[in-house]
Amino acid sequence: MRLIILEDASVVADWAARFVLQRIKEFAPGPGRHFVLGLPTGGTPLGMYRRLIDFYREGKVSFKYVTTFNMDEYVGLPRDHPESYHYYMWHEFFKHVDISPEHAHVLDGTAEDLAAECQRFERLIEEAGGVHLFVGGIGPDGHIAFNEPGSSLVSRTRVKTLAYDTLEANKRFFDNDISKVPSKALTVGVGTVMDAKEVMILITGAHKALALSKAIEEGVNHMWTVSAFQQHAQALFVCDEDATLELRVKTVKYFKALSEEHQKMIEEVPVDVQHLIH
Amino acid sequence: MKARNGLTRFFNCYILRESRIIKEELWIRDGKIVNPEEVFYVEKVEPDVSLDCDGLLIAPGFIDIQINGGWGVDFSYDSENVEEGIQKVAKELLTHGVTSFCPTMVTSDKEKYSKILPKIQKKQGSKHGATILGVHLEGPFICLARKGAHTPELIKNPIKGIDSLLEMYGSLENVVIVTLAPELPGAVEAIKSLSQRGIKVALGHSEASLAQAEEGVRQGANLITHLFNAMLPFHHRDPGLVGLLASTTDKQVYYGIISDGIHTHPAALRIACRTNREGLILISDAVAAQGLPDGAYRIGPQAVSVENGWAYIAGTKTLCGSTMALDRCVKTFKEATECCLEYALETASLHPARALGIDNIKGKLDYGYDADFVFLHPKTLEVQSSWIAGEKDMCSQRSEQNDCLISDGDHEIADRSSWNNGFRARGLVLVSLAPRNLRRRRAAVKAKQLHLIIKF
Structure with missing residues (x-):
């Protein structure tokens, strides 16, 4: 596990975007050879998307041969609802880059048969050859995607009932009326994300500090589902200073001392060489 | 492409x-x-x-609901080659960002109506010319005292209501707007019948009191023709047609206004737009001289002389329309009223679309709307190209x-x-x-x- 501690949210956004850029370039995608990217929504990754759009505009990267899978989507929310993740992805990312619509996959929360939709999604990931890099964010309660506390750590894509905390946190997007917040969501499972070759989790802000400490300093625990990634071979936590508030000084010092090594990860160092960096 | x-x-x-x-x-x-x-x-x-x-x-492409001609063509005078003339103007208008228009006929005689009117058919536009929404008939059922540039001998009263109109015009098939004076005998009945047929009624060239104007609106009129021009000036005890801007009728009244910097003083433009913001529609009221240099032209049966861009009835100082296309009117309007660009553009697109009841397909760039639009330089508002x-x-x-x-x-x-x-x-x-x-x-x-x- 690597922990990259950066100054603030904007540096995290930039670093994360550079990391994605580096991974895509290293992979050198082309016709019949797609880079497969897992993507989150929410406030934390927004800056990363904006930077990626900049890179695209500067001609540094193309998404033509990139296949994407989004982590989750509300059940029953129309595709064009401003709070739907379809809407978010279109407006914050897809429409700005050259990604092909056939290769941008978002779970359909309005599907008639939700279970079949989840199976279809898993199958698509499999057909794409698995995810090369899954980018995620976490909730203050340590959930990854919509894998709420108590979710199975080997779960696959499925329908999930949202925790009261999540509804409460999201009601501000739905006229402050908790009854309007969709109570269910489709989400990739912890196991689905665990299958990715690499995982990058973005954590910013003091309100996520406890979740970060639970994620990396305590044991694997299904009440903090993101802690499962302690058992992932190539997991990367990228956080800002604020998010380290609950960490031990020892932990912070250790990882900060490695910052020079970490910098190599977003430079043009081949991935297999990077894997030897510690 | x-x-x-x-x-x-x-x-x-x-x-x-x-x-x-x-x-x-x-x-x-x-x-x-x-x-x-x-x-x-x-x-x-x-x-x-x-x-x-x-x-x-x-x-959104501009919509001109009052235009008498341009590029040498006068819709009310040239009774030969009507289609050709219309097509010429329709094509030239695209270079000014106008993607839809209502060819306007001023007061004419029965013969002209019977010759010209059937030939100006509604027509979907293309890259070859702007959409023809239908004819705007201005007169002859107007008030003699407020005739403006119209020929006094041809002005009539609609005594028999709609029948007088049908008798004069022949058919109303190609017509979308009729301008008339509501105070004339038979006018109220005519307004009612026109509205029932889905034709918009504009009040203008009139000495109507506010009460008469409001009665017209109640019967279905929803437009005022070139506000301030050819009507009673504002009077505080009876505001007349101008009073409709602040009328208590619950219907939105729209008003055409010529903002060529000649017909309406900037302060008058501001009074109008501050009193009734949503109703303001820019019109060119352009004559045959539009797009051409100073010289001698026609409007209907009358000779026109254009000096420094001002179009007069020859030998008089009576203004008879503008020589400025709508794109310039938008710019002049914006400068005169210091309004925001969004609003200026809407007065030449969304507002006329609403007045004509076609705002479900034109006047906006919303999904499902007609792809009629104009590329403008964001600062100079110079038209770069029109798409229809x-x-x-x-x-x-x-x-x-x-x-x-x-x-x-x-x-x-x-x-x-x-x-x-x-x-x-x-x-x-x-x-x-x-x-x-x-x-x-x-x-x-x-x-x-x-x-x-x-x-x-």
Whole structure:
């Protein structure tokens, strides 16, 4: 596990975007050879998307041969609802880059048969050859995607009932009326994300500090589902200073001392060489 | 420019949507504006052609509901070759961003109506000319004392209501607006019948009191013709037609206003737009001299003399219409009232569409609307090109002829004919030749994207 501690949210956004850029370039995608990217929504990754759009505009990267899978989507929310993740992805990312619509996959929360939709999604990931890099964010309660506390750590894509905390946190997007917040969501499972070759989790802000400490300093625990990634071979936590508030000084010092090594990860160092960096 | 699946994407542009100018792409197909998000997720197809708009502003095409002619053509006078004349104006209007218009006939005799009116048919526009929404008949049922430039001998009272109108005009089939004076005998009945037939009634060339005007509105009128001109000046004890701006009738009343800097003082423009913001419609009220130099012209049966852009009835100082197209009127209006650009553009697009009840398909750049729009320079408001039903007008295409190149970024590999012969089928990206795009071009080469380069 690597922990990259950066100054603030904007540096995290930039670093994360550079990391994605580096991974895509290293992979050198082309016709019949797609880079497969897992993507989150929410406030934390927004800056990363904006930077990626900049890179695209500067001609540094193309998404033509990139296949994407989004982590989750509300059940029953129309595709064009401003709070739907379809809407978010279109407006914050897809429409700005050259990604092909056939290769941008978002779970359909309005599907008639939700279970079949989840199976279809898993199958698509499999057909794409698995995810090369899954980018995620976490909730203050340590959930990854919509894998709420108590979710199975080997779960696959499925329908999930949202925790009261999540509804409460999201009601501000739905006229402050908790009854309007969709109570269910489709989400990739912890196991689905665990299958990715690499995982990058973005954590910013003091309100996520406890979740970060639970994620990396305590044991694997299904009440903090993101802690499962302690058992992932190539997991990367990228956080800002604020998010380290609950960490031990020892932990912070250790990882900060490695910052020079970490910098190599977003430079043009081949991935297999990077894997030897510690 | 038509593409394989007909899906065209305009990017790097500003568009007017929901009364705001936003940086947003515009996607069109089959003559309509489409929702790109839906195309992406549901149809999962990519646009055939992408056009770099170089930061230009896209506004809904202008709609001129009162225009007497232009480029030497007078709709009320030339009874031979009517279709040809209309077509000429329709084509020229596109260069001014006008994508729909109501050819207007001033007070004429029965013979002229019977000769001309059947020949001005409603017609969907194309790259060859603006859409003809239908005829605007101004007169002859107007008030003699407020005749303006109309021929006094031909002015009539609609004594028998709608029957007087039918007798005079012959048929109302091609008509969308009738301007009349509500105080005339039989006028109220005529207004009622016209409204029932779906024809909009404009009140104008009138000495109506506010009460008479309001009665007209209650019977169905929803427009005022060239506000302030050819009506009683505002009086505080009886505000007359002008009073409709602040009337208590619950219906929105629209009013045409000529903002050519001649017909209406800037302060009067401001009074109107501050009193009744939503009702303001810019009209050109242009005469045959529009687009031509000073000289002698006609409007209906009368001779017109144009001096320094001011059009007078020959030998008098009576104004008889403007010589300014709507695009200039928008600019003049914005400068005179210091209103925001969004509002200025809407007074020439959304407001007339609403007045005519066609705001479900025209006047906005919303999804599902007709792909009628105009490219404007964001600062000077200079018209760059007009698009109608998704096609670029022929006039702007002409100028592009020699500037069209296809390049892989490093080499120019084809000219316009190769483009037509097949490159357009390959979903190429278009990039303008403007020097400030060089960096982007180089970047595109690096990313190995094949580019078509086209001067916009």
